[in-house]
Amino acid sequence: MIPVNEPLIGKQEEAYVRECLHTGWISSSGRFIEQFEEKWADYCGKKFGVAVSSGTAALQVALGCIGLEPGDRVVLPTFTIISCALAVIYNGGIPVLADCDPHTWCLSPEGVKDAIDREVQAGNAHRLKAIMPVHIYGHPVDVDPILELADTYSLTVLEDAAEAHGAEYLAGRTGGSAAWKRCGGLSDLAVFSFYANKAITTGEGGMVITDNAMFAEKARSLRNLCFRPEQRFLHTEAGHNFRMTNIQAAIGLGQLERIETILEKKKAIGKAYGERLSDLRDLMLPIEEPWAKSIYWMFGIVLEEETGINASQMAQRLRDKGIDTRPFFLGMHEQPVFHKMGLFKNEKYPVSERLARQGLYLPSGLTLTESQIDEVAEAVRNILT
Ligand SMILES: Cc1ncc(COP(=O)(O)O)c(C=O)c1O
Structure with missing residues (x-):
């Protein structure tokens, strides 16, 4: 895995x-x-x-x-x-x-x-x-x-x-x-x-x-x-x-003491995924605003609804191919523990709700190799095309 x-x-x-x-x-x-x-x-x-x-x-x-x-x-x-x-x-x-x-x-x-x-x-x-x-x-x-x-x-x-x-x-x-x-x-x-x-x-x-x-x-x-x-x-x-x-x-x-090397590797992983996946129209990738320098801590992807695949289905298909992922956050307003406290009932935050259902992140650790990035990107591509 x-x-x-x-x-x-x-x-x-x-x-x-x-x-x-x-x-x-x-x-x-x-x-x-x-x-x-x-x-x-x-x-x-x-x-x-x-x-x-x-x-x-x-x-x-x-x-x-x-x-x-x-x-x-x-x-x-x-x-x-x-x-x-x-x-x-x-x-x-x-x-x-x-x-x-x-x-x-x-x-x-x-x-x-x-x-x-x-x-x-x-x-x-x-x-x-x-x-x-x-x-x-x-x-x-x-x-x-x-x-x-x-x-x-x-x-x-x-x-x-x-x-x-x-x-x-x-x-x-x-x-x-x-x-x-x-x-x-x-x-x-x-x-x-x-x-x-x-x-x-x-x-x-x-x-x-x-x-x-x-x-x-x-x-x-x-x-x-x-x-x-x-x-x-x-x-x-x-x-x-x-x-x-x-x-x-x-x-x-x-x-x-070696933070620069660590962050370079993170950014290199982000760039490598970006190069391999940016042509997939059904996928939203992390962006970097002109006023930001991201470290690509984790490489998130968001699936368009038109794919008919949500994040948990994508996670399962990737797991079947030996690739682990994590789901995006589920918004605080959707947490039963807070509803029990009387908080956030009936509140709606559409962007977060969509990300929670369609978003997940791919392997992004410092030990990830170039060939593993190829394998992950290829697997995502095969599922979507
Ligand atoms: C944005 C954010 N804040 C706080 C925390 C909590 O940190 P910890 O797991 O060290 O308690 C995390 C999770 O790890 C996080 O992602």
Whole structure:
């Protein structure tokens, strides 16, 4: 079976992990934690990094930094992982959904505008606290118009860059001072996942990055049970044990040292699939907007309805040929768990609904060979023609 992803662990990671084992620095203290935090934040153009145990934990901590009151609203895409909506709920807030852009599959600025208008009309303007753009499958969200909306309504912007390590966005392109910036470095606060299928991995892991010293301090406290330095076992706030270990950070640091090679390989896979599949009219492939440099974290395809084949049928046919795939996200508004909570009932987001039914992603891991790409592309072509 050609896997969707396989992590590629290098010699440097091995050497750093061995150092942890030999020196005994295996818990959440040690030199690799600090170095990984510093270097990752710096790579993304931010001052502070707070490493945690997963991307999901990072979202929870980041929303904890914003400090939601019960009933506060956070606008986020319906087309994302459940971690985003759950983090809002676990922090006492209410997720407000928005549809995504049909070409980039990322949170659309128009969708955000609609969501905000809906809340304003419902008399909830004062409860709006934040917007969470999620960069999908390696392509950046068009963040500038979202930052403008955030400015208008005094909202904090929290990027979820779990799937877009090193992806770039041309910020300020309408204002005359355009500059390429890395995802995660575009807003007040950002989170990453370093799960094993991410471009840079620590096995399990995540990070919150920010320029805001108060957010950083709060994030450090929240990840470590809100112990107080002056009186360790006296707690005035509720935190979590979301600490990352030195061993995980050692793997992350080793990976970060060769991030350029890793991202080149990702982009090469994206280009190779593009070359082999772009003539198939029944297939929508990932695009790269002129204001974006995608890392093609996962190579998604969306089948036109005219093919008579949906994503799960395509996945089954590819599996029969020894090729593994993953379905696209199912929107948050279609999740029974949220309907049970009384959320999102009867809400409709047509772009996300279509992507959920017609979209899937192909093997895109760092160990993928040229001949495997040929095999996958050929299999897709044979099914469609
Ligand atoms: C966009 C996005 N955000 C957050 C997460 C959650 O990260 P983790 O799996 O590390 O908890 C993921 C998934 O892996 C993701 O794809």
